[in-house]
Amino acid sequence: MAEAGLDMKKLNYSVDSCSSFSATYFPENIMKDFPADQASRWSSDSNIPPQFILLKLERASLIESITFGKYEKTHVCNLKKFCIYGGLHPENLVELLNSGLKNDNQPETFSLKHLVEGKMFPCRYIKIVPVQSWGPSFNFSIWYVELMGTQEWDAVKPCIQWYNAYREREAIRLCLKHLRQNQCLEAFECLQKRTKVQLEDPLLSELHWAMVVKGDYEATEQLLHRAVDNGLFGPYIYSQDYVPEWSRILPCIDEDPCHRPGMRGGHQMCIDTNTETVYLFGGWDGVQDLNDLWSYSVPNNTWTLLSNNTEEEGGPSARSCHKMCLDQDHRQLFCLGRYLDSQHRHTNNLKSDFYMYDIEQKKWHLICEDTAVVGGPKLIFDHQMCLDPEKRTIYVFGGRILSPAPGYPEERGLAVASSSGVGGAFLSEPQFSGLYAYHIPTSTWRLLRDDPSGSPGLGPIEMRSRIGHSMLFHPSERKLFIFAGQRSKEYLNDFFTYNVDTGEVTTVTDGTRRRDPAQIPAAGFTQRATIDHELNEIYILSGLSKDKDKRDDNVKNSFWVYNIVDNKWYIIHFKLGRFFLEL
Known part of the structure; x- marks a missing residue:
């Protein structure tokens, strides 16, 4: 992200030197972007390391990002792995990036490390070091390189002075x-x-x-x-290894089974951490949708029935595959979305009603009969909702749009399957909802990002909508963390953030590169996640996952922790069938 007050522009550079080049694939070719010209590239004369190309900027600059252009088709010489170094002198460079390119025709932009102890780091030289190409035993090729940053002397000069003083201090x-x-x-x-x-x-x-x-x-x-x-x-x-300790929550011995919720799927739960109270609403019991509202006291280990039929009390009708979020400060529950069987999908029945439950007053309020009419999402299910308590804004992302069009599954079980992870195949091309923001004080909706398969998105980077994903809000970082999900027959395991203040999308993991299953949760459709913003940790419990290398689905119960600061996954618990492994 551009530093405050600095105007980031395309930086001019020249090629200072390179390790080698072959035929007419001169290093200067990377200065021009001609994706249709196969000869417009630098290609090394060998794939034996070290191979490099050294770029020299016109003057010392603060470099924020680098963009790699590509050939119009996939190519075996594209860089699968590379490193980038930078500094003020060619003999004294530090690592700025260690990453790789996808083997496709789309340009890729990477943020470069440009901060040292919170201060911006000046560079005059950029060294790109290929490590591995997509084709075994092929030479390395770079088609186009673009650097973004600033050369404003008023901004660069104090950074150079500070960095020289920093190096002197470290030497002492x-x-x-x-x-x-x-x-x-x-x-x-x-x-x-x-x-x-x-x-x-x-x-x-x-x-x-x-x-x-x-x-x-x-x-x-x-x-x-x-x-x-x-x-x-x-x-x-x-930084020490996690040691999991599972505790089963058993009902009180003298508790009447009728005084606690029955078995269900497609329901919603959220927790008030101030009062240590869990709220549960709705779901499907295998026969019908439910509309009972319960609260569970964690300290007392007791359930309380708040409403046996919320519709009779002015609340939502029976539903499943909906979403619910809690405003702890104002003690309010918000409920949006539901699934409907195809026989009930009439035009007058596909309204996206939106409800709020006042916990103190024990009363439901209908906020809107149809959010689509007032600029919000259409009727959706299997979406995600998060609340920004500071700005009192609810964010809704993804979910499948219900419509009266023919071709939807006839049986109720298929919809809950998509929510719980069983099945989830659909007969027609589904429509997905984008990213919306609802401002509670003014009761207004705003579309932030549309699904890229529909109209063009409202931002430079696409956010592919989906179902069965996880979305969490970090109040200090001011970011939504979005992970995994399912889009039609595609199971996603990409991981990205959305800055709610700037609209910037940052890819943490694109989900396209093959990685060790022990390094990142597998693609699947039953993960559940929560966040501890004080420890900067995200916790994900994954159940049924999809292994693309095998024909059958694999049941893998696993528990993961993602450290936001270290950008690293830790697997804590893994279970396959009757056997489990704690790491």
């Missing part, structure tokens, strides 16, 4: 470390006093003095207690 720190390790304490103290550069946190210096120099173990223990109290071991503890 290395000298201080060397002097102390070799017991040159007089020189260490003299250099530290003269430069006023701190080697480390003062507590670590005290610890070194007490344990290494003085051998005072009592003072060492006191310092360690201080470190614990100050939370200095927190990052280390959070």
Whole structure:
């Protein structure tokens, strides 16, 4: 994302040098974008590393992103893996990106590392190092390269000054470390006093003095207690392997079975973390849709029936495959969407009603009889809803649009299957809903992104709508995190974010490259997710997954944790059939 106040533009560059080139595939060819010309590329003369091409900008710049153009068809010489380095001098470069290109004809843009300790990092040279091509034993080819950033001297000059001071400070720190390790304490103290550069946190210096120099173990223990109290071991503890501990929630012995919800599917649950109360509404019991509303007290382990028939109390009718979200601060539940059997899909019955339940007043309110009439989504099911408590805005993404057109499945079981992950094949080409925002105080809807299969999207990067996906909101990051789902017969495992303030879409994982199943959750349709925005962790429980390398579906119960800061997945629990593995 462009830094505030900086105008990011296309940067001019020249080719400083390259490792090799073959025939007429000169390195300068990458400066022009001719996707229809197979000769308009740089191609190395060998695939034996190291192969590289070094670009030199007109002047030192702050580089934000790099774009790779491609040939109009797939090509075996496209870069499957590559690294990018940058810096002010060609002999002193740091890694800015380690990634790869898809083997298709679509240009790809990558954000480059341009921050060091929160400060923008200036570059004059960019070095692209191919690692692997899509075709085995083929040379490397780059068709077109475009750099985006700024050369404004008022912005670049202070960054160069800061970076030079940073390098000098780090060099002094290395000298201080060397002097102390070799017991040159007089020189260490003299250099530290003269430069006023701190080697480390003062507590670590005290610890070194007490344990290494003085051998005072009592003072060492006191310092360690201080470190614990100050939370200095927190990052280390959070980096340790997770140890899962499952606890089964059993009903109270003296509780009447009639005083708790029956078995169902396609229902909705949400939790109020302030009161530790879970709310459950609707679902399908195998025979009919339900419209009962329950609350569950986590501390007391008790269920309470809030309404046996919400429709009789002015609330929603019986339904399943709907979605529900909770405004904890205002104690309000919002409910949108439902599934209808094909025989009930009449034009006058396909209205997208929208309800709110006031928890304090124990009363339902009909917000709108049909959200589609007021700029909101049409009647949908298997969508996702998230609430932004700060702006009091509800975000709705995806879901399948119900219409009276023929060709929909006749049996109720197929719809719940798409929600619960069983089956999900449809007879006609489905329509999917886009991304909408509902502002609660003004009761207004806004379309943020349309499904790209319909009219053109309202943004530069497509967000493919889907069903059975997960969507979570991070209030501090101001982002929606969207993962996996199903689109017709395609099972998705892409992972991307949407910034609700800027509209920027960032791809975390595109879902097209083959990866080790132990590195990322498999494509499937029964994952359920939640987020801890304080720990910056997303938790995903996945059930039925689709292995494209096998004909049959595989039941794989697995539990994953995604660390947002580290951009890394951790598999905590994996179960196949009757056997399980905890990692």
